[in-house]
Amino acid sequence: MEKLLLLGDEAIAQAAIDAGLSGIYAYPGTPSTEIMEYIQASPEAKELNIRSLWSANEKTAMEAALGMSYAGKRAMVCMKHVGLNVAADAFINSAITGANGGLIVVSADDPSMHSSQNEQDSRFYGKFALIPVLEPSNQQEAYDMVHYGFQISEQMRVPVMLRITTRLAHSRTGIARRPVRTQNKMSLPSNLKQFILLPAIARKQYRELLGKQEHLEMLSADSGFNQFFDYPENRKLGIIACGLAYNYLIENFEGHKVTHPVLKVGQYPVMPAMVNELYEKCDEILVLEDGYPIIEELIRGMLNKGKKVMGRLDGTLPRDGELNPVIVAKALGIEVTPGNSVPAIVKNRPPRLCDGCGHNDAFLALNEALHDYSRGRVFSDIGCYTLSALEPLEAINSCVDMGASITMAMGAADAGLVPAVAAIGDSTFTHSGMTSLLDAINNNAPITVLILDNSTTGMTGGQTSSAYGKIEAICKGLGVSEEHIHVIKPMPKYHDENVDILRKELAYQGVSVIIPRRECIQTLGRKLRQKAKAKEMEVQN
């Protein structure tokens, strides 16, 4: 079969379509976004009637996918690593309920924090939930693992996690497809109490999950994703390479032939006997993980009394950041010839708000309205507008997790920082800001909330925003009084007017909401181009 040239994310999406997916649920987040986008754009998926709309957040996505699994169909839920924090309640408990239709949770980690607040390793969550985790070493394996993941999810009746990282998600290569499976028909669980996690049932279900662990280890020894290669040339050092790290390892050997015994890990829980085989044969062990030192810590143990185990914990590899071929080469003692260094003349070029972005005008007005107050009172959130932290605006003082702006402003106001300001994007507001606003209203907190409405999810590339057309109604419904809700136009010509409104509301001793509303120019531009194209097609026809 001809190969398709696909990003890792797209390979996962195509695999899901081919493996008989009925629905995908997701909230955008780099580097996971392209999975949903591929399915939304796929004519095949449309023909197969695969459900593929964005969810309000990762938790609602996880729950919806679990509902589809309950009804017997195959479901996938995708998010970036921090999204799993939001979905964690549903995720951990889905391991206790178990799955009915195949259920795959894709969590995309971002070691080195290319576009994230942290570099947490989702494999921890998999271990925490006691479910199988698949970690591909390349894009083809990612494709294959989706097929396999649905299969073991249905066989073992547990959700399965697919853990990927930025480099795998955003690298393109040729992918060979497999035969297409048909979707499942609807069929409810044979035990209609399976999903009722009342203590008596949950205890039983949890014991069942614990009872499956040995079987899960056996599966990972048999699937082919974990393999022991006994290259006997150099038994002094044995190497464990997890996921993508395996590629960085073999990159360093002529013809990809490693001269040490290697355990390649792509599926968890790992069977201890497999690790033991390597451990017994070698004098020292090097563990390569593109993430936290999870396997390394397990083998080393707290007391570290066995053989020498090297990796991130003993300094053989950097403690943080993503791996690459040269870092691995250095750990192996292979000499590398560095290139020239970056000339001093080269200046940093950080990301910035697009020219003409409405966020810029909103923050210019806010900066001016706050001019007479002491600094340090603007709590912000996550989105393009977070770039207002940089020069020249330097307008915000926090960015922690989605929705945090409003509740942090409330807490700070409780501590006496009055007025406190929250700045949150439209998509972030419906993701996690609505409950925060409810808290603020119930506390009558003296805060001013800017809901920066660019009618899209800008930072991740302009996906539809769940908030679209609903913001005023939500605020009113939650109890913000109407005279303290203002929609303003963030444009230079309305600057003075906007500053006035902001000043008045900053002085108000309760919750006010200001909605600077102007469409993201990138989204707008794309819409106009699509429109022009559609018109052209019409003319041609």
Added chain:
Amino acid sequence: MKKDIILAGVGGQGILSIAACIGMAALDEGLHLKQAEVHGMSQRGGAVQSHLRLSSDPIASDLIPEGSADLIISVEPMESLRYLPMLSRSGWIITSINPFINIPSYPVIELVLKEIWNQPHYITIDADAIAKESGSVKAANMVILGAAAPLLGLKPSSVEKAVENLFASKGKDVVSLNIKALNEGRSYALKHL
């Protein structure tokens, strides 16, 4: 055959169209290919890069090992220097001389060019001017691709076919202007190698 290429530019400059052409041409010649792209935050006007690897043998790492790239292809002069640590001592820089200034601290362009000219192997090209002459400044990326073409180890015909495919949906005129830009870039490079 093995070529490791760093593509460099600023978010929004469209380095991925160059990557797409090289990728299509490589596939056409039956080569293996891996292309690591930057998506997400840096796309907002920040420095962006893509690692493009072509080989007749299977490729392991998505990332090019530091100090071993054969080419840096850049659509912006200062950006071409940012990835020098990736370039092998015998590698080439192919870059536009047209600066993209979106930071206040952007250095004097003459000094940037001097740094490039201090490197052992380079082709610097006024891509904007050549693209304009070819019909549209938007074709500057194809001028750069053309300038890099003699060093890619790919057949001229497969690169040309890839450019045709990339722009096919936009009509004949757009295709021919981009092909013109490609060929102008190539002949400039052949004179300056």
